[in-house]
Amino acid sequence: MGKKVLAMDFGASSGRAMLGQATDGKIELTEVHRFSNDPVLARGVLYWDFLRLFYEVKQSLIKAEKVGEICSIGIDTWGVDFGVLNKKGQLTGNPVHYRDSRTKGSIEKFDPVMMKSEDLYEITGTQVMEINTVFQMMAWKKQNPEVKLAETILMMPDLFHYYLCGERKAEISIASTSQLLDIEQRRWSDDILQKIGIPESLFPPIIESGTVLGELSLDLCRELKIEPIKVIAVTGHDTQSAMAAVPAQEKDFLFISCGTWSLMGSELENPLINEKAFRKGFTNELGYGKKTSFLKNITGLWLIQECRRQWIKEGFAYSFSELEALAEKEAPFQCFIDPDDASFSTIGNMPEKIRQYCQKKGQRIPVTPGQIVRCIDESLAMKYRMTMEEIQDVVGKEYPKIYMVGGGIQSRLLCQMTADACARMVIAGPQEASALGNAIIQLIALGEIHDLEEARVMIRSSMKIAVYEPTDSFQWMKAYRNFKEVVTC
Numbered sequence: 001m002g003k004k005v006l007a008m009d010f011g012a013s014s015g016r017a018m019l020g021q022a023t024d025g026k027i028e029l030t031e032v033h034r035f036s037n038d039p040v041l042a043r044g045v046l047y048w049d050f051l052r053l054f055y056e057v058k059q060s061l062i063k064a065e066k067v068g069e070i071c072s073i074g075i076d077t078w079g080v081d082f083g084v085l086n087k088k089g090q091l092t093g094n095p096v097h098y099r100d101s102r103t104k105g106s107i108e109k110f111d112p113v114m115m116k117s118e119d120l121y122e123i124t125g126t127q128v129m130e131i132n133t134v135f136q137m138m139a140w141k142k143q144n145p146e147v148k149l150a151e152t153i154l155m156m157p158d159l160f161h162y163y164l165c166g167e168r169k170a171e172i173s174i175a176s177t178s179q180l181l182d183i184e185q186r187r188w189s190d191d192i193l194q195k196i197g198i199p200e201s202l203f204p205p206i207i208e209s210g211t212v213l214g215e216l217s218l219d220l221c222r223e224l225k226i227e228p229i230k231v232i233a234v235t236g237h238d239t240q241s242a243m244a245a246v247p248a249q250e251k252d253f254l255f256i257s258c259g260t261w262s263l264m265g266s267e268l269e270n271p272l273i274n275e276k277a278f279r280k281g282f283t284n285e286l287g288y289g290k291k292t293s294f295l296k297n298i299t300g301l302w303l304i305q306e307c308r309r310q311w312i313k314e315g316f317a318y319s320f321s322e323l324e325a326l327a328e329k330e331a332p333f334q335c336f337i338d339p340d341d342a343s344f345s346t347i348g349n350m351p352e353k354i355r356q357y358c359q360k361k362g363q364r365i366p367v368t369p370g371q372i373v374r375c376i377d378e379s380l381a382m383k384y385r386m387t388m389e390e391i392q393d394v395v396g397k398e399y400p401k402i403y404m405v406g407g408g409i410q411s412r413l414l415c416q417m418t419a420d421a422c423a424r425m426v427i428a429g430p431q432e433a434s435a436l437g438n439a440i441i442q443l444i445a446l447g448e449i450h451d452l453e454e455a456r457v458m459i460r461s462s463m464k465i466a467v468y469e470p471t472d473s474f475q476w477m478k479a480y481r482n483f484k485e486v487v488t489c
Contacts, residue, residue, distance in 0.1 A: 002448050003071040006032075006064045006229075007438035008057055008160070009238060010077040011407070012260040013037055013305055015053065017060030018432060019067060020439025022448045026462040027455070029436055032067060033060040039097045039347075046097040046347075048156075050083060054163055058224055061216075065226045073164065073216075074234035074442045076241040076434055077156040078260075079177030080133045084140075085152040085162075092150065095159070098131040099346055102143065106135035114195040118278060123189050125271045125284030126179040127297060133178035138196050153202045157236030165214040165231040168204040174236030175206055176286040183271050183284055209235040209288045210445045234441040239263045239295070240287040244437030244452060245430055246403045247459040254391065254399035256384060256418070257433065258408025260302045262339075264387045265295025266395060280390045288441055289452055294395065296387050299339040301408055303376045306350035311369060318369060324413050326370030327377060333479040334371065335363040337379045338487040361486050381417035382483040388422050401425040405433035409466070419468040420476045429465040436463070 002022045007029075009016050017033040035056045040047045057075075064070050084092045096102065107130055111117045117128045126132065133155070141147050154162055155174040162168055175181050175188075180203075182189040188203050215228040235241045242257040246267075257263040271284040271292045285293040304323065311318055318326075335358045337344070343353050351372050358365050358375070366372045384402075392398055402424050409415055409428040419426040430436055440455045449455050470476075 003443070003446055004068060005439050005442040005446070006060065006070050006073040007234075007435045007442065008060060008073065008075045009241070009432070009435040009438055010037060010053065010075070010156070011238060011434070012078045012302070015056060016432070016435060017064065018435040018439065019064060019070070020436065020443060022443050022458065025458060027436070027440070027458045028462070029432060029439065030067075032063045039099070040094075041347075045102070046100040047094040048081065048097055050091065050094050050159070054160065057160065057164070061226055062224055065224075069227075070229050071446060072230035072232050072442050074232045074438050075157045075160040076234055076236055076238045076438045077160070077174070079174060079237045079239070080131055080136065082133060082136070082153055082155050083159040084150050085154065085168075086149055087151045089151070095156065096136065096140075098136070101346070102139040103130045103135045106130050106138055110135065110138065115192070120179065120192065121278045122273060123182055123192060124179045125183040125273045126176070127281050127283035128179070129297070134180050134192060134196065137180070137198055141197060150202055152204060154204065155236065157233075158204070161213055161231055161233060164216055164220065166217055167213040167231070169211070169213060169233060170204045170206045171209060171211070171233040171236040172206050172286050173209055173240040173288070176284070177237055183273075183286065186286070207233055208290075209233065209240070210441050212445060230446075232442045232445050234438045235288050237285065238434040240285060240293060241435070241437035241441070242405050242433035243267065243291075243293055244288050244440050244455065245433040245459060246405055247427070247429070247456055247463070247465060248403055249456075249460070252397055252399070253403055254388065254401070255403045255405065258300055258404060258406040258414070260300055260305065262298040262300035262380065262384070262408070263295050264298060264384060264391070265293050266391060266397075266399070268292045268294050268395075272395065277394050280394060282390075282394060294391070296390070298380070298383055298387060299344060300380065303339060303344060303350060303354075304373060306347065307354075307369070307372060307376070310349050310351055316369070320410070323369060323373045324411055326368070327373040328413055330368075330370045330374040332374070333378065333482070335366055335375050336382065336483045336486045337375060339376070339379055339383050361489070363486065377411070377414050377417055378479075379483070380414065381421035382480055384418050385421040385480055386484065388424070399424070401427060404428045405430060407431060415466070415468045416471075419470045420472060421480060423470045423473045423476070425470070426468040427465060428468060430459065430463040
């Protein structure tokens with residue numbers, strides 16, 4: 001039997017602990033713990049409950065140990081957010097959520113007073129968004145005059161790793177989400193940090209994905225009554241962990257990592273930074289094996305998650321499968337939204353926000369949960385089509401199929417709509433792509449798998465993969481023209 005590793009995968013709404021193992025040319029993934037990841041609004045500030053999440057890490061280690069000997073643990077999370085350690089090595093407070101309002105208007109303050117957005121993009125290759133770490137840093141510095149008391153700033157997976165083994169390092173994939181990284185030089189940007197007035201000394205050394213950081217601290221082992229295991233810095237951004245699990249056979253492929261966010265793009269050998277990429281809002285993320293993911297951030301299942309949260313408040317506890325069944329029964333192409341409209345970016349009554357958007361655009365107003373979910377799914381599929389066309393234009397390549405991974409593939413309706421809207425075959429799976437990619441990188445670091453190419457072969461023979469062929473392309477193309485009119489007017 002092969003070595004077992006524990007992959008901790010934190011999404012923006014939930015977390016899971018999965019045991020990974022490579023045996024007889026196949027990869028096994030077994031869930032040992034699952035939990036919610038709910039932000040906490042306190043006195044007008046939206047936080048991540050980091051200590052609660054670290055408690056869930058501890059519970060995962062205890063449960064995993066009961067299954068058998070574990071050789072290592074690795075953590076991946078959402079991007080851009082960070083924690084601050086004081087000179088005693090303690091958190092100064094809970095990390096602030098990227099959807100907090102503190103960064104509102106930050107781009108306007110940064111551009112052009114400090115640096116033009118075009119220049120910021122040229123250095124970092126990162127899509128300029130208010131949620132990015134660079135703008136959070138500006139807000140943090142303004143709101144915390146005690147910044148001089150800070151000793152280290154750690155992105156979220158790096159913060160978890162610090163609490164596990166005491167090492168302060170910056171894994172490169174999560175660092176590349178910050179818009180503080182000189183992407184060509186693969187180091188923190190002196191120019192950007194000087195502009196925002198944050199000393200580079202607060203940022204730890206950058207390391208490559210797959211680096212063994214050390215072992216669980218003895219104090220933690222004593223507390224949990226477990227044996228020491230290795231702590232491995234996997235690709236810390238969940239998108240890049242998911243990339244490692246895309247079961248592509250081709251060198252050039254198109255992917256969608258579908259969760260709270262939808263990340264759509266292609267894997268390149270080097271960052272692609274030019275005027276067209278900047279204007280169309282593409283980002284470059286550094287991944288495993290010094291690859292670059294050229295992608296666009298699209299608001300994803302957040303829309304349905306927030307709708308469901310509102311309906312639960314109103315006394316209607318629909319499951320996601322029930323909502324999909326209701327959506328299937330509704331008439332197609334009644335109304336569309338731009339999933340990335342600013343009005344949908346914050347918490348609140350999402351069904352009402354969608355109704356207001358449709359009313360403002362002069363469309364039929366969705367009333368029932370089925371109508372609203374159908375509107376969301378169709379709009380997401382159309383946005384994927386628009387993004388696919390932009391990627392092909394900027395990269396200069398045609399992609400005959402789309403690989404779709406992540407929790408969103410549980411929606412057969414969304415997968416089929418994506419195939420229909422894009423007029424492309426959709427290969428859906430694996431579902432737990434981020435956790436699987438996390439485990440794969442640990443297994444490579446431990447010598448259980450030779451490289452990523454071998455891992456992807458193993459995934460294709462191990463995991464459930466579904467294929468969706470496009471249907472009714474004419475009707476979808478006609479509806480796509482209507483969608484573009486709605487979102488561009």
